[in-house]
Amino acid sequence: MNLFSTFRVALLALLLNKMRSFLTVLGIIIGVGSVIAMVAIGEGAKAEVQRAFDKMGTNLLVIRSGSAQTSGVRGGAGSQPTLLWTDVDAIRKETLYVTKVAPSLRQSVQILGEGKNWTTSAEGTSPEYFEIRNWTFQYGGPFNEQDVATKAKVAVLGGTVVDNLFGNPADAVGATVRINNVPYEVIGVLARKGQAATGQDADDVVMVPAGTFAAKVQGGLRQYLGGSIYVGAASADDTRRAQAEITTLLRERHKLRDDEPDDFSVSSLAEAASARQEGTETMTRLLAGIALVSLLVGGIGIMNIMLVSVTERTREIGLRMAIGARPGDIRIQFVIEAVVLASVGGLLGVALGFGVATYLSTEFGWATKIDPQIVALALGSSALVGVGFGLYPAHKASRLDPIQALRYE
Amino acid sequence: MSEPILEAVDLVKTYTMEDVEVRALRGVSLAVRPGEFVAIMGTSGSGKSTMMNILGCLDRPTSGSYKLAGKEVSKLGRGDLATVRNKVLGFVFQSFNLLARTSAQENVELPMVYAGIGGAERRERATFSLEKVGLGKRLDHTPAQLSGGQQQRVAIARAIVNRPKVILADEPTGNLDSRTSLEIMALFQELGRSGITIVLVTHEPDIAEFTSRVVMMRDGKILSDVAQAPVDARTALANFQEGDA
Numbered sequence: 001m002n003l004f005s006t007f008r009v010a011l012l013a014l015l016l017n018k019m020r021s022f023l024t025v026l027g028i029i030i031g032v033g034s035v036i037a038m039v040a041i042g043e044g045a046k047a048e049v050q051r052a053f054d055k056m057g058t059n060l061l062v063i064r065s066g067s068a069q070t071s072g073v074r075g076g077a078g079s080q081p082t083l084l085w086t087d088v089d090a091i092r093k094e095t096l097y098v099t100k101v102a103p104s105l106r107q108s109v110q111i112l113g114e115g116k117n118w119t120t121s122a123e124g125t126s127p128e129y130f131e132i133r134n135w136t137f138q139y140g141g142p143f144n145e146q147d148v149a150t151k152a153k154v155a156v157l158g159g160t161v162v163d164n165l166f167g168n169p170a171d172a173v174g175a176t177v178r179i180n181n182v183p184y185e186v187i188g189v190l191a192r193k194g195q196a197a198t199g200q201d202a203d204d205v206v207m208v209p210a211g212t213f214a215a216k217v218q219g220g221l222r223q224y225l226g227g228s229i230y231v232g233a234a235s236a237d238d239t240r241r242a243q244a245e246i247t248t249l250l251r252e253r254h255k256l257r258d259d260e261p262d263d264f265s266v267s268s269l270a271e272a273a274s275a276r277q278e279g280t281e282t283m284t285r286l287l288a289g290i291a292l293v294s295l296l297v298g299g300i301g302i303m304n305i306m307l308v309s310v311t312e313r314t315r316e317i318g319l320r321m322a323i324g325a326r327p328g329d330i331r332i333q334f335v336i337e338a339v340v341l342a343s344v345g346g347l348l349g350v351a352l353g354f355g356v357a358t359y360l361s362t363e364f365g366w367a368t369k370i371d372p373q374i375v376a377l378a379l380g381s382s383a384l385v386g387v388g389f390g391l392y393p394a395h396k397a398s399r400l401d402p403i404q405a406l407r408y409e
Numbered sequence: 410m411s412e413p414i415l416e417a418v419d420l421v422k423t424y425t426m427e428d429v430e431v432r433a434l435r436g437v438s439l440a441v442r443p444g445e446f447v448a449i450m451g452t453s454g455s456g457k458s459t460m461m462n463i464l465g466c467l468d469r470p471t472s473g474s475y476k477l478a479g480k481e482v483s484k485l486g487r488g489d490l491a492t493v494r495n496k497v498l499g500f501v502f503q504s505f506n507l508l509a510r511t512s513a514q515e516n517v518e519l520p521m522v523y524a525g526i527g528g529a530e531r532r533e534r535a536t537f538s539l540e541k542v543g544l545g546k547r548l549d550h551t552p553a554q555l556s557g558g559q560q561q562r563v564a565i566a567r568a569i570v571n572r573p574k575v576i577l578a579d580e581p582t583g584n585l586d587s588r589t590s591l592e593i594m595a596l597f598q599e600l601g602r603s604g605i606t607i608v609l610v611t612h613e614p615d616i617a618e619f620t621s622r623v624v625m626m627r628d629g630k631i632l633s634d635v636a637q638a639p640v641d642a643r644t645a646l647a648n649f650q651e652g653d654a
């Protein structure tokens with residue numbers, strides 16, 4: 001029996017019982033529909049987040065010691081800083097697309113103020129850093145270039161640090177804090193930023209001039225810069241060009257031969273953002289789980305109705321066998337019927353999902369995005385469910401005894 | 410004399426149901442030559458249907474041999490039996506067994522679908538078959554739109570469409586009035602004249618007289634096997650109309 005006429009017979013059988021066929025595949029319709037809609041919303045949100053990240057951070061580059069491959073173990077035993085203090089000046093002076101440069105040295109410190117004690121992250125940097133990162137002040141202001149050069153003992157506090165050391169944030173400016181037992185004058189309090197994209201508390205920080213940090217906090221690394229370098233550019237395009245420029249410059253300065261890998265990495269926040277989006281995989285898995293369950297439920301419905309159909313059509317099966325249908329012909333007929341049923345359900349589900357997504361985006365302005373791959377996957381899985389759950393009823397039909405089947409009332 | 414087209418030797422069929430053995434056939438031998446028109450008669454429970462099922466390759470005997478068109482088929486598997494049924498045999502049932510909501514044309518095409526014959530040839534041959542049974546103007550009618558006699562004609566068209574050697578009919582007139590029964594028997598006689606072998610089961614002596622040989626069964630055995638000169642069904646039909654008028 002050829003496939004086309006089998007399909008035709010299957011489709012006709014389903015059309016004879018339109019309402020029943022529709023109710024049978026309702027599970028698949030709803031399952032596929034909701035997954036398509038949810039994925040569309042999820043993808044839309046993802047694109048929105050990406051846009052937000054792009055807005056705040058595409059013009060920012062971070063240069064770190066160590067090659068990109070080994071950056072995962074940075075700070076581990078034996079990792080050597082490769083960035084030089086002179087690299088900072090070189091980047092500022094010898095590049096076209098870099099507009100601002102600032103070192104960033106970080107270390108965990110004890111900070112003391114008004115008799116209270118707090119452990120926080122100290123960051124040594126230069127005034128440009130505040131501009132690169134768009135950080136603003138609640139009280140006071142940043143330190144200047146001179147403070148960096150003279151290793152002035154001045155500090156800018158983050159909101160969390162202020163909360164933990166001072167009763168009243170307004171009292172902080174002008175007060176003295178001790179970082180690792182060295183006294184500093186507080187000259188500014190940063191505006192609160194809340195949780196950083198990395199999930200850390202962005203306000204749990206104390207900023208001091210880079211020179212002061214190197215001398216008093218880190219102590220004696222001399223020409224090597226024990227941290228990273230932040231670079232700002234004018235636009236996203238410029239940032240890309242700056243990235244290439246810096247790479248060429250630093251390779252030259254670090255005297256790397258062509259066959260040697262970079263001993264530093266230049267990454268953009270955009271890259272970090274896309275890495276972060278991998279976190280949405282959990283969401284995707286959850287959706288896949290829901291899809292699987294709804295397809296299973298839909299599949300059981302199909303199996304149920306196929307078993308009913310086999311019973312109802314026992315005489316027909318007997319007749320087909322009597323006039324020459326082999327067991328395999330009967331089996332394929334019912335499998336194809338189940339596949340057609342499930343696929344029609346899948347198609348209607350995709351249509352439903354499209355409808356819901358379109359409604360949400362036009363009516364509520366939700367960002368939605370329909371991925372053709374998901375549509376293909378949904379249709380493929382529906383058909384597969386048809387095969388999987390149609391096999392047993394089909395097998396049952398093919399095992400019928402033609403004599404008994406013909407006599408069935 | 411030509412070789413038998415059906416040759417059953419010492420057929421035994423035993424059904425086992427919960428330790429009780431029912432011996433439906435107890436050693437039946439029957440040889441039918443091409444072109445014969447055989448009626449199998451007997452009381453209810455005498456084993457007629459069991460015999461027909463085995464002759465029709467729908468069932469296998471518990472023991473004994475059965476050669477169909479010179480080929481031993483009593484030991485074939487389900488798939489091979491299906492192929493034999495499709496190519497060598499045609500079936501006509503008491504209750505017609507047409508697919509509901511399916512046109513006469515498509516019902517007749519069905520055996521060719523399983524023979525793997527292409528659509529165009531299927532349509533052509535189905536039309537030809539239906540014309541042969543006098544339903545050339547009813548191709549698109551569904552069973553619900555046809556009388557009992559017409560439905561049985563469709564079933565006969567379906568039985569002959571794959572050009573079988575043998576037609577097996579279990580009580581083909583059982584659901585028809587006497588006039589329509591005569592029409593069907595006339596059709597069978599016509600097919601018989603064209604060389605097809607026909608075996609039919611009936612319990613009506615009136616029907617059996619249109620055949621050329623009557624095999625009487627009782628308790629799973631053949632009681633008698635008598636050749637006869639068949640009454641012509643066309644003539645009977647003409648007389649029937651006269652008597653009617």
Ligand SMILES: Nc1ncnc2c1ncn2[C@@H]1O[C@H](COP(=O)(O)OP(=O)(O)O)[C@@H](O)[C@H]1O
Pocket residue numbers: 424425426431432433451452453454455456457458459460
């Ligand atoms: N599938 C079956 N299982 C058990 N017994 C059966 C089966 N088919 C037929 N029989 C028995 O075999 C005997 C012959 O039946 P059957 O061939 O149908 O007779 P007929 O067609 O002449 O009325 C009966 O006693 C019947 O009860």
Ligand SMILES: [Mg+2]
Pocket residue numbers: 457458
């Ligand atoms: Mg019977």
